[in-house]
Amino acid sequence: MTILVWSMRASAKKLTIHFYSQPALIVAEQLLGKFLVRRAGKRLIASKIVETEAYVGFRDRASHASRGKTKRNALMFGPPGVAYVYLVYGMYCCLNIVTSRRGYPAAVLIRAVEPIHAKDIRAAAGPGKVCRYFKIDRGLNGVSMVGGLMWVEDRDERLAPGDIVRARRIGVDYAGLYKKKLWRYYLSSSPSVSRR
DNA sequence: GGTTCGATCCTCT
DNA sequence: GAGGATCGAACCT
Secondary structure: OHHHHHHHHHHOEEOOHHHHOOOHHHHHHHOOOOEEEEEEOOEEEEEEEEEEEEEEOOOOOOOHHHHOOOOOOHHHHOOOOEEEEEEEOOOEEEEEEEOOOOOOOEEEEEEEEEOOOHHHOOOOEOHHHHHHHHOOOHHHOOOEOEOOOEEEEEOOOOOOOOOEEEEOOOOOHHHHHHHHOOOEEEEOOOOOOOOO
């Protein structure tokens, strides 16, 4: 067991600023099958990302950035590879990773991860549940995703052909034309996806 | 200073 | 499918 864990670590590659500098749609799709890792004290929590959404640019009415730069969304306009954590509905947090380039507001929402233990298989099936599962709150707003607190790593998981599904984003019916954009990505084979 | 409303989740029916 | 929990940012006056 120890050897197995060690070998997984050895092959794991932490995603870089170069990766997050890509367009949000690319990052959203490519994050599927990668592992979100968080250091909480001495422990590490790690789970496979199985659902993401992209929020793209100035005109995307589903995005916080569509009404211009504000105190809350300012991180979206900053450099890529940074966590944007905000409170929704007064009681849940959502974790995003800022992408693209400084000055162009774009981010990827982590909507679901797949817990290691089968009994928890739905415990992180939704953006609020991801933050609850990972103990992520607004204290992590603005932290680097390429540092030692929280990051995403590639463990060489192979995705089955055709496993990636594109769909409309959830909870953005107010977004006009942009509610129809297929900017949600998920792994069809995963039991931990929030909705199909 | 007051009002509105969510990038959600859970518990009903 | 509907409704309640709960609160701060954003946008009024």
